[in-house]
Amino acid sequence: MKALVGYATHDGHTRIIAERIGARIAEEGHTVDVRDVADLPRDVTLESYDVVILGAPVRSGKHLSRMRKFARLHREHLQRRPSAFFSCGLTSSQQTEEARRTARELVDAFIDDTGWRPDHVDVFAGALLYRKYNFIVRAVMKAISRKAGGDTDTSRDYDYTRWDEVDAFAHDVAAHLMDAAPRRRPPEPARPRTP
Numbered sequence: 777m778k779a780l781v782g783y784a785t786h787d788g789h790t791r792i793i794a795e796r797i798g799a800r801i802a803e804e805g806h807t808v809d810v811r812d813v814a815d816l817p818r819d820v821t822l823e824s825y826d827v828v829i830l831g832a833p834v835r836s837g838k839h840l841s842r843m844r845k846f847a848r849l850h851r852e853h854l855q856r857r858p859s860a861f862f863s864c865g866l867t868s869s870q871q872t873e874e875a876r877r878t879a880r881e882l883v884d885a886f887i888d889d890t891g892w893r894p895d896h897v898d899v900f901a902g903a904l905l906y907r908k909y910n911f912i913v914r915a916v917m918k919a920i921s922r923k924a925g926g927d928t929d930t931s932r933d934y935d936y937t938r939w940d941e942v943d944a945f946a947h948d949v950a951a952h953l954m955d956a957a958p959r960r961r962p963p964e965p966a967r968p969r970t971p
Contacts, residue, residue, distance in 0.1 A: 778807040779827040779949075784843035785812065789903040789935075790833045790864055793942055797829060797862070800946030813846040822853040827860075829949055830894075832886075833902055834865035839886045847890035860896040860949050861886070869901035869936035870924065896952070898945045901936035908933070 779801055783794035791812065798810035813830070822828055828850075832843035847854065847861075863886070868879045879899045887893060904927060906914055918928050927934045 777826045780825040781810045781829045782813045784832040784840040797946040801950045804950035827858045829860045831862040847892045851892045859894045861894040864900040864902040904934040906930040
């Protein structure tokens with residue numbers, strides 16, 4: 777089976793999660809392409825993939841626009857094949873019912889916006905990458921984190937991703953979605969022509 781793990785990223789953390797998912801699926805014996813959807817040509821065809829997994833971070837209350845556009849553009853193909861979506865963001869780093877509800881609402885808004893109904897969805901905690909942010913973003917993120925009771929030491933980064941959950945998602949995709957994908961038949965050998 778061949779899978780695409782497509783992602784959109786802002787600060788690079790979603791790429792790291794996508795690479796981890798791709799590596800775990802490859803360990804299950806499948807061929808995997810891990811690609812930033814921004815690097816795929818607009819007219820790319822997804823027909824060569826048996827399964828498509830897409831992932832995006834939440835920024836300013838929405839998933840990145842390039843992933844929303846990509847999912848809308850390829851909605852028909854995504855609906856015809858087994859597919860999955862993962863979301864990541866700082867909201868998911870909080871272990872409260874309110875945070876879980878907010879994360880679900882953000883995913884629901886993505887699904888409503890794109891019209892794509894993935895077979896499997898998961899939400900992962902993201903990272904607070906203070907050292908990558910410019911001065912203004914760092915100050916804003918620190919204020920948001922302080923208000924939420926989070927980490928405010930801007931001299932370091934914080935990875936809140938629970939990697940065992942990422943691995944479980946990848947295993948689930950490999951076990952369930954890949955098994956649901958239509959098997960490609962090898963081409964039949966050419967038959968000699970009879971006169």
